[in-house]
Amino acid sequence: MLPFFMAIAKWLQNTWWALDISSSTWAYPFVQMTHFAGLSLWIGTNLSLDLRLLGVGRKRQTAAQLSDALFAWNWTGFFIAVAGGFMLFSSAATKYIPNPAFEIKLGILIPLGVLWHILVQWHARAREQAERVTPFGRVAGLIELLLWFSVITAAVSIPNYDTH
Amino acid sequence: MLHFCEWLEKNPWIVAIDSSILISLIFEILHYSGFFLLVGSTAIVDLRVMGLAARSRTPAEVANQLFPWMWTGLSMAVFSGFFMFAGDAADFYQAITFRVKILVVLVALAFGLIVRRQVPRWSELPSIPVGAKLVALLSLLLWIGAILISVEVPAISGVG
Numbered sequence: 001m002l003p004f005f006m007a008i009a010k011w012l013q014n015t016w017w018a019l020d021i022s023s024s025t026w027a028y029p030f031v032q033m034t035h036f037a038g039l040s041l042w043i044g045t046n047l048s049l050d051l052r053l054l055g056v057g058r059k060r061q062t063a064a065q066l067s068d069a070l071f072a073w074n075w076t077g078f079f080i081a082v083a084g085g086f087m088l089f090s091s092a093a094t095k096y097i098p099n100p101a102f103e104i105k106l107g108i109l110i111p112l113g114v115l116w117h118i119l120v121q122w123h124a125r126a127r128e129q130a131e132r133v134t135p136f137g138r139v140a141g142l143i144e145l146l147l148w149f150s151v152i153t154a155a156v157s158i159p160n161y162d163t164h
Numbered sequence: 165m166l167h168f169c170e171w172l173e174k175n176p177w178i179v180a181i182d183s184s185i186l187i188s189l190i191f192e193i194l195h196y197s198g199f200f201l202l203v204g205s206t207a208i209v210d211l212r213v214m215g216l217a218a219r220s221r222t223p224a225e226v227a228n229q230l231f232p233w234m235w236t237g238l239s240m241a242v243f244s245g246f247f248m249f250a251g252d253a254a255d256f257y258q259a260i261t262f263r264v265k266i267l268v269v270l271v272a273l274a275f276g277l278i279v280r281r282q283v284p285r286w287s288e289l290p291s292i293p294v295g296a297k298l299v300a301l302l303s304l305l306l307w308i309g310a311i312l313i314s315v316e317v318p319a320i321s322g323v324g
Binding site for chain 1: 185193199207217220
């Protein structure tokens, strides 16, 4: 499986946008900024909803109301983060593919986090219309909170496994 | 100040923290999570004041729900950031990009405080004043600038 992904990584690394990012001194920080700005929106809004489900913080809005209010920018943040992340990955794809922290982050934790978030968001909007959150809602919020902390842990661990 | 930074990075506690991979990792996780919480919640309030988000709720309602997370995120980022800074305090202190970063963050926080203080008043008006939207836009741009200058600290100054 690794040679297949490495072949794609090599192709990606030689695309015009990847070469532009890796050869320019200013492009890489701008792409990094895009990734982090998207993540701030995505993870910031995810954690706000999870904490509401856990019953931490102010409760004037129900989890359903909060989820509705944050929905559009939550997913906007996700797509900005994915676009920025894809560009960052493209610029050094062959370095990322064999990195175990990156493999765990992208192969396991992010798909799990996104799927769980869809479930949490659906549950919050459909079932959490009261001030008091259901036991399932609380557990679901806690799991999502832990999942995103795990994603951040894997992401900050990537340089520690960098063999290049 | 430089003497203080040199003393700080040689402090046995700071040396012990800085040389532990696990503790450094925990501070990094705290710094990123706190930062995402701070910028994410501030951005949503700014976007609401600008009329671009959560229009079903008043700006005061959105701010009331999210501002506690702004302060929580700020505390997490400042606490972990201090220890990340302390390990290489003298180098950070002398890096112009780091000084600009701190300045941009302080100005962004000042704008956040203006929004926090004024948002109940803005919510009672028939429509959000243009000045308020401008303050919110500047707050948002300052945080984007803070992210950009943060990634420039290691890229240009080689510290962090």
